[in-house]
Amino acid sequence: MSLLVIGSVAFDAIETPFGKTDKIIGGAATYISMVSSYHTDDVNLVGVVGEDFPNEHIELLQNMGVNTDGLQIKEGEKSFFWSGRYHNDMNSRDTLVTELNVLENFDPIIPEAYQNCEYLMLGNLSPQVQHTVISRLRNRPKLVAMDTMNFWMDIALPELTETIKKIDVLIINDEEARQLSGEYSLVKASQKIMAMGPRFLVIKKGEHGALLFHENYVFSAPALPLEEVFDPTGAGDSFAGGFISYLAKTDDITFENMKRAVIYGSAMASFCVEKFGTERLVGLTHTEIENRVKAFISLSSVDISLAN
Amino acid sequence: MSLLVIGSVAFDAIETPFGKTDKIIGGAATYISMVSSYHTDDVNLVGVVGEDFPNEHIELLQNMGVNTDGLQIKEGEKSFFWSGRYHNDMNSRDTLVTELNVLENFDPIIPEAYQNCEYLMLGNLSPQVQHTVISRLRNRPKLVAMDTMNFWMDIALPELTETIKKIDVLIINDEEARQLSGEYSLVKASQKIMAMGPRFLVIKKGEHGALLFHENYVFSAPALPLEEVFDPTGAGDSFAGGFISYLAKTDDITFENMKRAVIYGSAMASFCVEKFGTERLVGLTHTEIENRVKAFISLSSVDISLAN
Numbered sequence: 001m002s003l004l005v006i007g008s009v010a011f012d013a014i015e016t017p018f019g020k021t022d023k024i025i026g027g028a029a030t031y032i033s034m035v036s037s038y039h040t041d042d043v044n045l046v047g048v049v050g051e052d053f054p055n056e057h058i059e060l061l062q063n064m065g066v067n068t069d070g071l072q073i074k075e076g077e078k079s080f081f082w083s084g085r086y087h088n089d090m091n092s093r094d095t096l097v098t099e100l101n102v103l104e105n106f107d108p109i110i111p112e113a114y115q116n117c118e119y120l121m122l123g124n125l126s127p128q129v130q131h132t133v134i135s136r137l138r139n140r141p142k143l144v145a146m147d148t149m150n151f152w153m154d155i156a157l158p159e160l161t162e163t164i165k166k167i168d169v170l171i172i173n174d175e176e177a178r179q180l181s182g183e184y185s186l187v188k189a190s191q192k193i194m195a196m197g198p199r200f201l202v203i204k205k206g207e208h209g210a211l212l213f214h215e216n217y218v219f220s221a222p223a224l225p226l227e228e229v230f231d232p233t234g235a236g237d238s239f240a241g242g243f244i245s246y247l248a249k250t251d252d253i254t255f256e257n258m259k260r261a262v263i264y265g266s267a268m269a270s271f272c273v274e275k276f277g278t279e280r281l282v283g284l285t286h287t288e289i290e291n292r293v294k295a296f297i298s299l300s301s302v303d304i305s306l307a308n
Numbered sequence: 309m310s311l312l313v314i315g316s317v318a319f320d321a322i323e324t325p326f327g328k329t330d331k332i333i334g335g336a337a338t339y340i341s342m343v344s345s346y347h348t349d350d351v352n353l354v355g356v357v358g359e360d361f362p363n364e365h366i367e368l369l370q371n372m373g374v375n376t377d378g379l380q381i382k383e384g385e386k387s388f389f390w391s392g393r394y395h396n397d398m399n400s401r402d403t404l405v406t407e408l409n410v411l412e413n414f415d416p417i418i419p420e421a422y423q424n425c426e427y428l429m430l431g432n433l434s435p436q437v438q439h440t441v442i443s444r445l446r447n448r449p450k451l452v453a454m455d456t457m458n459f460w461m462d463i464a465l466p467e468l469t470e471t472i473k474k475i476d477v478l479i480i481n482d483e484e485a486r487q488l489s490g491e492y493s494l495v496k497a498s499q500k501i502m503a504m505g506p507r508f509l510v511i512k513k514g515e516h517g518a519l520l521f522h523e524n525y526v527f528s529a530p531a532l533p534l535e536e537v538f539d540p541t542g543a544g545d546s547f548a549g550g551f552i553s554y555l556a557k558t559d560d561i562t563f564e565n566m567k568r569a570v571i572y573g574s575a576m577a578s579f580c581v582e583k584f585g586t587e588r589l590v591g592l593t594h595t596e597i598e599n600r601v602k603a604f605i606s607l608s609s610v611d612i613s614l615a616n
Contacts, residue, residue, distance in 0.1 A: 088492070089492055184396070184397055185534065185535055185536060185537075186515075186533055187533045187534060187535045188535055190533075205516065207494075208513065208516035208517070209516070209517075209528070209530075211533060218533050218607060219607065219608070219610070220517070220530035220531075220533070220607045220608045221608070221610075222517075222528035222530070222608070223528075225494055225495045225498075225519060225526050225528070226493065226495060227493055227495045227496055228493060229493075256610075256611070259610040260610060260611075260612050263610060263612065290614050293612065293614065294614060297610070297612060299526060299527065299528045300527070300528045300529070300530065300608045302527070302529075302567040302568060302571055302605070303564070303568075304568050304571065304601065304605060306598050306601060306602060
């Protein structure tokens with residue numbers, strides 16, 4: 001099935017205890033699209049960059065099978081730039097630079113050929129822009145999934161609340177779920193958030209895995225215990241990409257299949273953190289992916305025969 | 309199979325956001341023994357209390373099937389007393405009072421009838437006392453499991469290191485594993501700790517479940533997402549009790565069976581936190597336990613067919 005991905009396409013400069021990068025390709029839509037290209041050959045990107053964005057970055061996406069007809073290139077403007085430094089534990093980071101540039105007045109134009117996409121992934125962006133995308137689609141996609149972050153809860157909660165009403169799956173981390181709901185217990189948080197609109201909620205817990213909520217069902221996916229996290233940048237977007245593209249590929253939005261999608265999302269995120277930026281997401285083989293998924297399955301598989 | 313349990317038998321006074329208790333029955337050996345009584349009728353406790361310890365508490369253990377012949381009652385002395393207050397998130401607590409009392413000079417005497425116990429659970433106590441117990445057993449048990457805490461790493465690391473050399477399974481939490489190994493990554497921590505002696509390592513992660521390590525194998529057990537944690541006191545001991553007594557019951561110490569034991573431990577811990585102190589651990593039915601185990605299994609079960 002066809003997948004529409006919207007989000008930032010950007011420059012990142014990253015420092016971790018293992019080293020630092022120059023300006024490399026980054027952005028939510030970049031990670032989501034790259035990861036999705038392993039599951040469906042119908043990935044359609046909407047985003048915006050400045051004229052400083054190298055053509056080779058766009059060609060990389062195209063070579064991976066991503067349709068970039070919806071990527072606007074703004075003459076005389078600069079691309080979104082983020083720079084950050086991770087602390088030793090890799091669980092916290094300082095943002096060093098955020099230059100919105102082209103994102104400041106981003107008007108998400110949907111190419112006509114994208115109009116009938118069945119699956120929509122709204123990468124982290126202002127909730128107004130996410131809302132505009134939904135409203136510009138003539139037919140509602142079969143499934144709308146959305147990522148957001150605490151920044152938007154701080155400065156644009158009413159708009160965020162409006163957008164959340166219109167989606168099917170919200171994908172956020174535990175801290176964001178607690179902030180959005182005002183509840184510390186993730187079970188209570190999930191109930192409050194699902195009452196705000198989305199029928200499904202994924203709560204990412206980093207090194208502790210992820211939880212999928214739907215009605216009264218819960219699924220707990222493990223995280224692969226890693227010796228080393230090299231660079232966490234893009235892990236959440238890679239998760240979202242693995243999740244939504246597995247659903248688009250299988251075209252099955254039952255809870256049972258979403259559980260599988262969470263495993264695929266987790267597997268793709270586990271690749272992402274092994275190298276800087278998007279490096280590890282280029283040139284993956286299907287065997288590597290399947291083996292990683294197997295590792296996730298065996299990690300939490302246990303065979304218990306119960307008396308009753 | 310027979311199980312020998314050593315640890316504190318004590319008074320606890322607990323404050324949580326939900327209320328507070330007077331002095332109630334507590335202590336590692338109390339929780340471990342109570343929980344173990346659901347899996348084996350051959351639970352043998354070694355511990356010490358003062359003459360202030362009510363006979364009804366001892367009778368409660370006996371009525372649950374725990375052999376208390378190894379529980380010393382010190383005339384003219386007072387029982388170990390701990391008092392603590394949990395913060396709103398239930399993940400941190402302040403210790404208000406610690407009175408060692410009888411524990412200060414605890415000499416763990418092993419009744420002759422306990423000598424051939426096949427399974428040994430060393431509840432959290434000074435590593436010297438834990439070591440003494442091992443050395444006083446004429447035959448080494450089939451499996452020796454041990455709990456400890458950061459307090460002993462701070463004040464008795466050489467003794468702790470000596471004791472750890474002699475055990476099979478170490479059960480600690482993530483923070484303790486990081487302190488003991490000096491490694492932040494739990495994978496690296498597990499390798500260092502297993503090199504110190506234990507062939508198996510369980511790392512408890514509270515609301516994030518538990519990891520079981522053995523050689524190059526890892527198993528990730530989920531935690532049940534709970535609406536409310538009423539009182540976390542004893543959860544770790546209940547885990548240890550569920551874990552060791554399942555192994556004693558099934559008499560199978562393969563990695564596969566230890567995975568099941570981790571699930572049983574997690575299930576028993578999930579009961580423990582539902583009420584104050586040991587309250588929820590009294591009068592459980594086997595159906596309740598099996599249903600809880602089923603809930604854990606279904607929480608992380610996913611059915612994926614892979615191409616290769």
